[in-house]
Amino acid sequence: MGQLKFEKDFSKKLNKRKIEPKAGNWEELSARLNSAEKSKRPMFWWLGIAATIVGGILIFSILFNKPISETPVIVNTPEEEILKEKIESQQISFENPVSEEVAKPEKASVKPVENIFSGKEPVANSKLASMGKPQESSKTKSDQNQKYPELMKKTEISGIPEEVIAEASSKEIKTGKITDTEVDALLAEALTKIKGDRSGKFVSKNIDASSLLLDVELELEQSFREKVFDVLKEGYFKAKTAVVNRN
Amino acid sequence: MKVIPLNKNETQLIARAIKNNRRAQQCLYDLHSGKMLSVCRMYVKDLHHAEEVMLNGFFKVFKYLANFKNEGSFEGWIRKIMIRECISFLRSEKSLEFKEEGLEDFDGSFNNIESDINVDEIQQIIDSLPEGYRVVFVMYAVEGYKHLEISKMLNINIGTSKSQLFKARKMLQEKLKTQNISGYGTVKI
Numbered sequence: 001m002g003q004l005k006f007e008k009d010f011s012k013k014l015n016k017r018k019i020e021p022k023a024g025n026w027e028e029l030s031a032r033l034n035s036a037e038k039s040k041r042p043m044f045w046w047l048g049i050a051a052t053i054v055g056g057i058l059i060f061s062i063l064f065n066k067p068i069s070e071t072p073v074i075v076n077t078p079e080e081e082i083l084k085e086k087i088e089s090q091q092i093s094f095e096n097p098v099s100e101e102v103a104k105p106e107k108a109s110v111k112p113v114e115n116i117f118s119g120k121e122p123v124a125n126s127k128l129a130s131m132g133k134p135q136e137s138s139k140t141k142s143d144q145n146q147k148y149p150e151l152m153k154k155t156e157i158s159g160i161p162e163e164v165i166a167e168a169s170s171k172e173i174k175t176g177k178i179t180d181t182e183v184d185a186l187l188a189e190a191l192t193k194i195k196g197d198r199s200g201k202f203v204s205k206n207i208d209a210s211s212l213l214l215d216v217e218l219e220l221e222q223s224f225r226e227k228v229f230d231v232l233k234e235g236y237f238k239a240k241t242a243v244v245n246r247n
Numbered sequence: 248m249k250v251i252p253l254n255k256n257e258t259q260l261i262a263r264a265i266k267n268n269r270r271a272q273q274c275l276y277d278l279h280s281g282k283m284l285s286v287c288r289m290y291v292k293d294l295h296h297a298e299e300v301m302l303n304g305f306f307k308v309f310k311y312l313a314n315f316k317n318e319g320s321f322e323g324w325i326r327k328i329m330i331r332e333c334i335s336f337l338r339s340e341k342s343l344e345f346k347e348e349g350l351e352d353f354d355g356s357f358n359n360i361e362s363d364i365n366v367d368e369i370q371q372i373i374d375s376l377p378e379g380y381r382v383v384f385v386m387y388a389v390e391g392y393k394h395l396e397i398s399k400m401l402n403i404n405i406g407t408s409k410s411q412l413f414k415a416r417k418m419l420q421e422k423l424k425t426q427n428i429s430g431y432g433t434v435k436i
Contacts, residue, residue, distance in 0.1 A: 003415065006423055007388040010373075013366045014389050018281030019288055026276055029302050030269055033309055037267060081359055 257321055279322060280305070283329050289385045292334035292374050304332040304420050328388065334400065337378060345379040345407050364426060372422050380415035385409050387412050 001009070257278070283304065287297040308325050315324055337343040364372075370425035373381055382401065386392045387408075392400070394408045401408070 003388060003435065006419070007416075010369050011389040011391075013369055014285065014289060017285040017366050019284040019294075019297075021280050021284050021301065025280070025298060025302060026273055029305055030273070032302075033267075036306075036310070080352075100267070219368055 258317065261312065261315065261321065261382060275306055275308075277326055282289060282322070282326060286326055286329050288370065289334055289373065289389060290330070290382060291336060296336070300332050301329065302335045303336075307332070316379035326390075331400070332384070336381070337382065342378045343378075343382065343401075345383075345401070345403050346377075359386040364423075367428070372419060372426075375417060375422065376415055379411050380418065383408055384415035384419070 257275075260271045260278075262273050264275055280301065284297060284301045287301045287304070289295060291297040291300055304325070307328055315321065334343070376384065379391065383397060386397050386400070387394070394405045394412075397403075397408045398405045
């Protein structure tokens with residue numbers, strides 16, 4: 001349903017119309033606006049005053065009623081320091097490989113020597129093996145790396161001294177064929193050399209993590225037992241003195 | 248070319264009026280008060296009351312001027328505020344009643360009468376309508392609101408809005424007929 005003709009005429013004429021308001025209307029309106037503004041302003045002042053009072057009380061309470069905290073204070077050390085410490089500790093562990101061996105469980109070691117040698121003693125880590133190597137063989141090592149990369153990989157993993165391997169490989173190159181007896185002899189020689197190195201440089205004592213834990217627990221238990229005994233002793237003596245005094 | 252500087256001027260005035268600049272507020276009041284009083288007068292019979300409503304409306308306009316976004320026209324925004332103010336005034340006076348009447352006696356068609364009467368006579372005819380009829384008629388025919396919008400603004404059913412408009416139209420048509428016959432214009436059907 002649209003607009004009727006007279007409705008269109010009505011809206012046209014009414015929308016054009018303007019009625020001038022009274023002269024004093026604006027003054028009335030501006031007075032109302034002024035009063036509204038004034039009523040707003042004091043609120044801000046009161047709010048500001050209240051906020052400063054509350055803030056003052058808070059600061060006062062914080063400054064003068066500082067509780068003595070028995071809990072340990074946590075200090076946030078910057079990350080750089082932590083990194084430095086880590087690096088230092090790593091350096092120390094490299095200097096003392098035995099301590100690293102203790103820290104790592106046995107399973108973590110890469111490959112025991114048993115796989116290659118039919119011998120009995122497992123070598124802990126390739127890192128450890130490389131730590132004990134003399135630096136003379138660096139040249140020959142690079143040459144061999146180029147010639148026999150597969151062989152070098154093996155030695156790196158198992159941790160066999162490179163001199164032995166170099167010797168064996170040179171023999172192999174010379175003769176072309178190696179008999180079983182020669183191989184056995186070489187292996188035996190290598191084993192004796194390894195043993196000699198170990199006895200001189202490292203203490204190849206296996207440390208079991210679980211046994212260490214057990215030891216610590218036992219120590220703790222012992223100390224607890226001692227404490228209990230001490231308490232019992234004290235109690236006993238107190239009771240004894242009390243009985244004696246009563247008598 | 249003339250509209251752009253005027254609009255620019257108005258936006259500048261609005262910006263200053265938001266900062267409670269009285270001169271700017273007065274300028275805006277002077278620009279729109281004539282039209283807004285006319286709008287209020289359409290809804291409110293008494294001119295004195297209409298002025299009161301308009302002042303209340305302008306007070307709200309300046310109070311909430313910061314909420315005005317330059318999406319529509321500033322005049323349209325003020326007009327809406329004025330209409331709402333008029334409705335709330337009529338409600339406070341308890342004169343705004345919407346009688347739920349059936350349209351049994353209404354045949355559904357209007358004679359498309361043309362009126363040739365002046366604004367004061369139009370206002371007189373509109374004033375003669377009951378409050379409910381008048382408000383719905385003005386909102387629909389003059390302001391251009393849809394029945395859904397009217398029903399929302401007045402909190403009534405769409406059906407009620409429609410019936411109020413039908414009744415208002417019928418009454419106005421009869422009044423216009425009598426006025427035309429009595430010499431104000433000629434009957435054109």
